[in-house]
Amino acid sequence: MQPVRRTSLIAQVTEQLRAEIRSGRWSIGSRIPTEPELTELTGTGRNTVREAVQALVHAGMLERRQGSGTYVIAASEVGGTLAKYFADAEERDVLELRQALDTTAAALAARRRDDTDIATLRRLLTERGENAVGAGDIAAITADVQLHRAIVVASHNAVYLEFYDSLLPTIEHVIHSRTARSDDSYDAEHRTLVQAVIDGDAERAAQATRCFLGSLIAEYPEPR
Structure with missing residues (x-):
């Protein structure tokens, strides 16, 4: 041998x-x-x-x-390549992409979430609310990122999740950057979103996500 x-x-x-x-x-x-x-x-x-x-x-x-x-x-080499690409993206571009991804994920999650997903969403919403996201608290920002990821997990679409995971480092960076400028944590909007997913209301979940991210996008100037 x-x-x-x-x-x-x-x-x-x-x-x-x-x-x-x-x-x-x-x-x-x-x-x-x-x-x-x-x-x-x-x-x-x-x-x-x-x-x-x-x-x-x-x-x-x-x-x-x-x-x-x-x-x-990243969960794969492909995700790692995408993560490197997204790292240099403009913050508004990332938020516009997130609006499309998160809105669809929220609607899918409302239709497909199971008891484990619901328990995870409730836990992460509580963790997010226990800290001041708007003040840039690291634990709260982490909980915020994980809450949105948990919604994608609840969509039960593996391809969707892998693509979203490649965005996570950039999403976290954008949140850190934004919270340095604003103390609005959108707590009510997140509670509405999570409750819509738990209730199985796909239309309300999608609308809540669309409006919340639309408000964030509006904080940035329109590109010329």
Whole structure:
């Protein structure tokens, strides 16, 4: 039996880490385990783990943040490529795209949500409301992003979710940028949206999303 080549071992560990992301065990926006934890998880050395992580950084699925750790930013290489493209987009352009995506997702979610989706939406709405999104609170912004993602999850459309996930880092950046200028957190609009999804009212859910994002878009000048 020939010994396992190091390159093959790196490829195996890379695939193992990729599987953690694809399965959702390491969700978009979450920090992955530390390097010592990964060596224990994979049963390999630090150099192997470091190269496997770097491969996923190059693929656009992971992002290293100085002094904080390594975070999941996309669920696939395709999502990573899209995330890099969206990173330089204008804020208004992102919001206009979100208006189309979120409105459709809200209508689908109202028709397809299950008990697990409803429980998740209620929890995230509460978490969002416990902090001041308008003041730029990190926990509240995270809950806000995850609330909108949970609506897409409730649409039960895997392709839709993967595309939306590729937008999440950019969406979060836009929210941070906007909350630095405004303290309006649109709490009532979010409560209306979530209740419409829970009630199974697709038309009301779509309308609530359309109006809410339309208000955000109106804060930006019309492009010339």
